[in-house]
Amino acid sequence: MNSSYNKLVNNLEYLKLKQMLVHLDETIDFMTNNQLSFTETLIKLTDYEIDMKEVNMVKSMVKVGAFPHLKEVKDFDFDFQPTINKQQILDFTTLRFIEQKENIVFLGTSGVGKTHLATAIGIAAAKKRTSTYFIKCNDLILNLKRAKLENRLENRLKHYAKYKLLIIDELCKASHNSSYGKLLIM
Ligand SMILES: Nc1ncnc2c1ncn2[C@@H]1O[C@H](COP(=O)(O)OP(=O)(O)O)[C@@H](O)[C@H]1O
Ligand SMILES: [Mg+2]
Numbered sequence: 356m357n358s359s360y361n362k363l364v365n366n367l368e369y370l371k372l373k374q375m376l377v378h379l380d381e382t383i384d385f386m387t388n389n390q391l392s393f394t395e396t397l398i399k400l401t402d403y404e405i406d407m408k409e410v411n412m413v414k415s416m417v418k419v420g421a422f423p424h425l426k427e428v429k430d431f432d433f434d435f436q437p438t439i440n441k442q443q444i445l446d447f448t449t450l451r452f453i454e455q456k457e458n459i460v461f462l463g464t465s466g467v468g469k470t471h472l473a474t475a476i477g478i479a480a481a482k483k484r485t486s487t488y489f490i491k492c493n494d495l496i497l498n499l500k501r502a503k504l505e506n507r508l509e510n511r512l513k514h515y516a517k518y519k520l521l522i523i524d525e526l527c528k529a530s531h532n533s534s535y536g537k538l539l540i541m
Contacts, residue, residue: 384407417483422489428475444472448479453503453519460526466519473522480520487520494525 367376379401386396417425428448433441446452452459459476461469480487488499495515502511513523522539 360493364381365427372404374407375400378403410485413482416484416487417478420477420481421486422474422477424474425478426471427478428472431468431475434526437467438473444475447476450480450483450485450520451489453480453485469523473524477520477522485519486517487522488515488518489522489524490515491528493526493528 364376364379367373367379382400382403384398384400385391428444431444433439433444444510447459459473461473463469476485477489499508499511502508
């Protein structure tokens with residue numbers, strides 16, 4: 356038993372299955388106390404590894420998303436902003452609008468929570484493993500202008516188009532910047 360246990364520990368270490376290693380003893384105890392089958396035990400043990408993989412995947416999607424902060428819908432005080440329909444925002448976080456190929460536009464004066472809610476929807480999307488990217492309109496335009504000068508506009512457009520959800524913040528600020536000419540917002 357002891358030598359086979361050690362062999363199993365070595366195998367898990369070699370395969371870099373760290374979570375299975377960390378939870379090995381408690382899973383063996385749980386198996387004994389609850390008379391789990393071999394298959395049930397293996398499912399329980401591998402689930403620890405899968406759970407951690409999921410957490411890391413979400414973390415990296417949130418990182419790739421380049422959100423300005425990690426504010427979520429739960430951090431938004433809807434009582435403070437009664438004109439915003441909470442149900443509608445919650446519906447946005449289901450990502451139904453992406454399936455239905457709809458766009459969302461938040462309009463409102465400064466400080467009312469547009470960036471907060473857009474980020475919250477983006478984080479909800481990243482958590483559902485939907486590729487998401489957050490960018491300020493100014494930066495988007497500058498990047499596209501630079502790409503055009505360097506003859507790689509098409510590639511750059513393809514890059515942005517590959518995201519399932521592209522959040523473009525501060526559209527109105529960009530439209531006020533005269534160096535771009537006129538920006539048509541539809
Ligand atoms: N109803 C709200 N509940 C919680 N925080 C809010 C609310 N409205 C705004 N905030 C916070 O106030 C700040 C400004 O909001 P922001 O989303 O940047 O506004 P906007 O993009 O509309 O100018 C942010 O830190 C945001 O989290
Ligand atoms: Mg904003």
